[in-house]
Amino acid sequence: MNFVAPTSFPETLGPNALKGVKVLFINMPIREQARPNNPPVGPALLAGRLREYGAEPNIVDLNIYRIQDEEAARRGLEFGRSLTFAEARALLARTLDKIGPQHVIGMSGLITTLTWQTEVAKIIRDLDPDAMLASGGGLATQFRTTLFDWIPELDAVSHSEGDDVILKMALDAKTIRDLGFDRAEKSGRLAPYFHDTKNGRPRFFYQGYRTADLDALPWPAYDLLKEDVDGLPVMEIYLNTPVWGGSAKNSSATSFDMPRSISTISSRGCPFACKFCFRGGQGERNYGVRSAQNIADEFLHYRDCYGVEFIALLDDNFMVSPKRITELADILEPYARDGKLQWGTHGRLDEAADLRPDRNGGYKKADVRRVDEMARAGCVYIGFGAESASARTLDAMGKGGFMLSNGITKINGYEFPLTMVEGIRNTYASGIHGNCTWIMGYPGETLPDLQTSIAFIRWQEEEISRGLTPGSAEHTKALASINKALFTATAYPGTEMFQAPKVMASLGEVFGLTFDAKTKQPVADENYRKYVLELNDASKLIANSDGRPLNYSDMPDDQFVEVRSMLDAGKLDEVLSL
Incomplete structure (x- = not known):
């Protein structure tokens, strides 16, 4: 079915066109x-x-x-x-x-x-x-x-x-x-x-298709969540639950509390093409943004209406446009200066590093760094989808181009992308907490590749606690603010990863999926449906009814399961010592 968006819609709708609906x-x-x-x-x-x-x-x-x-x-x-x-x-x-x-x-x-x-x-x-x-x-x-x-x-x-x-x-x-x-x-x-x-x-x-002007859209109708039919204060429960942080029990660790918070979005789509990621529901690679003024107005509305202390932008990648970041800082700086208007979002470590390769094989630093401007606007948290610190795995994920463009640096005997290291250092230096999420078991990943990611986590702990007294409350809190959980590589339909030969072979062997030879799309049979029913947010290891795991890495199944168990138990150093 070829689709052409109705050119006169919704412009031809009157303000009462849906009255009573x-x-x-x-x-x-x-x-x-x-x-x-x-x-x-x-x-x-x-x-x-x-x-x-x-x-x-x-x-x-x-x-x-x-x-x-x-x-x-x-x-x-x-x-x-x-x-x-x-x-x-x-x-x-x-x-x-x-x-x-x-x-x-x-x-x-x-x-x-x-x-x-x-x-x-x-x-x-x-x-x-x-x-x-x-x-x-x-x-x-x-x-x-x-x-x-x-x-x-x-x-x-x-x-x-x-x-x-x-x-x-x-x-x-x-x-x-x-x-x-x-x-x-x-x-x-x-x-x-x-x-x-x-x-x-x-x-x-x-x-669906992209509306012409994102600024023209109304903000979320959160008032409809005031309470349920039985009087449960739904919105108040959300407002009093941290969006991110240790008490939220998710992969987004923080060094601070957010006792009253709310979330929204400021952009659609993502211009990058990580092979494990599906972005169809929010614009795919068609990146579009709301203006800085529109975002600031929404922030201030939530501050005044709900008394929130923290606002989370759930964007896939907020940091694409340095110009918009500076515009937002110019508007919000007076409100952010007293620390009562704080927010966080997601971005990429190459954007936080703000390095530009030069003609001599080196790199130059941006005159104005994005993270510094975000801090000026009141940003205190950025979630980075680091996923792996191994150059080989990053290449396999489709993240190698920007992350590896500035070369490799050796720290504690491990080779890390310089871009990732500088991105973390810049973020910490700006006063923003940078949280990294990680994936283990990506197609082709070896144990040394995984150990490189774990070593980067340990380096983050060193970096964030630099100058703090070991054993002090500040030191303990700093270490706890580093995310040490790793997701399991999960093949979601619609992603490029799902069509990788090793993934297709494993899905066939473990769950009985079959694929069209020309399109590489799975046949929508009962086996496919059963596989989809097993999917979650990548926090578990997926196995079939016989206990055989979906393992796309180059680690043997026994080692893969053993390592997954160690990571679940927080035994990162034991994985490093294998």
């Missing part, structure tokens, strides 16, 4: 082992967009719930368990009893939410059979029309960016409700997204 977004549970730390920004953005045209959106956030009971204790879930499907059904029934039947019910979630979306679809089809049931976000973007086979209750699948296409979806649902499907289809008003009919129901395939 009811849309419910359901955010799926993720990472049961951690506290829910980010309000569902995607559904909140779409809800704000719908309200501009008179629609009545609501959000049910199934991820906020963590139940403390005997079952949670038995499973060792420190923060409690997620809802059961029966509990989720009861909650959704109470919600629909309150807000009434919906025109559209949209399920949102990452690829790891297939199980939940499958079950919730059955629940919704029973509770509100006339609603257009749609799936959007990461899962829908990665699998597209395949979801119709895996979740047969779906009426619509929407991939990529949904800011404009959500309006068309709501308008289509209204048209069908007003005219009936036959008249609506014959009128041509359901074009271009009407896909087909099955079992007497129309199915739609919505293809």
Whole structure:
């Protein structure tokens, strides 16, 4: 299906075009082992967009719930368990009893939410059979029309960016409700997204695209998360849960606390092409940004409205544009100077290093470093996707070009990319805490490659605690602020890594996946679905029912499992000594 974005849409919509249209977004549970730390920004953005045209959106956030009971204790879930499907059904029934039947019910979630979306679809089809049931976000973007086979209750699948296409979806649902499907289809008003009919129901395939002006979009409608149908203060729970840091129980360690925080996004897409990364739901490599003024206005709004002390920008890569960073610093510096407006984001170590290769084979430093300007704007945290400190592995990941362009430096007997070293040093020198995330077991990685990454973690500890008295409270806190967890290399569909020969072979041997010889795309059979059901956020080692692990590295399976166990136990030095 060739897609051409409707050139007159949504410009032709009047402010009341969707008046009376009811849309419910359901955010799926993720990472049961951690506290829910980010309000569902995607559904909140779409809800704000719908309200501009008179629609009545609501959000049910199934991820906020963590139940403390005997079952949670038995499973060792420190923060409690997620809802059961029966509990989720009861909650959704109470919600629909309150807000009434919906025109559209949209399920949102990452690829790891297939199980939940499958079950919730059955629940919704029973509770509100006339609603257009749609799936959007990461899962829908990665699998597209395949979801119709895996979740047969779906009426619509929407991939990529949904800011404009959500309006068309709501308008289509209204048209069908007003005219009936036959008249609506014959009128041509359901074009271009009407896909087909099955079992007497129309199915739609919505293809999202970038809205013309990101600044023109409303900010997330977080007010819709004030409380759930039972009075649970959903937004307050998020505000009082650190986005990052040790207490958040994620891979983003910090040297400071963030007792009251909120998150949003300032850009879409990422111009880089790391082979393990899928960015389809937020613009792929089509990088687009909001203006510095628009971001600053949102920051100040959250400070005044919610009393937050920290704002997290969840961008894949905030640091691409030095000009925007300086503009933001010029606006926010007066507010940041007293330390009451702090924020953090994600970037790349080559951007933090700000080195430029010269004609003589060396490099020169930027006159104004991005990290210094970010610090001037109040930034106190940058998350870096370092992934590996091995030049060989970085090349395999598609990260070698920028990271290795300035050569190698030898520290403590290990060879590290100079760019990574300078990026960390610059970040610390600016007063910003730099957190690195890591991947073990990437295709072709050897034990020495992995040991190089671990050695870099140990060097970070040395660097951040330089000048501190060993054993002091400050020294202990500094060491604790260095992330020592490593993700397991996970092959997500839609990534270049997924099509690597070694990955395809392993997926075939361990999970029985088969691939089209020409396209290298997996056959969407039951084995493929079972594999997707095993996916999570790369915090676990995936194995089949016989216990055989998915191991893409050049380490033997026994050693791979042993090393993974050591890392899970925090025994980094034991891995270094192998």
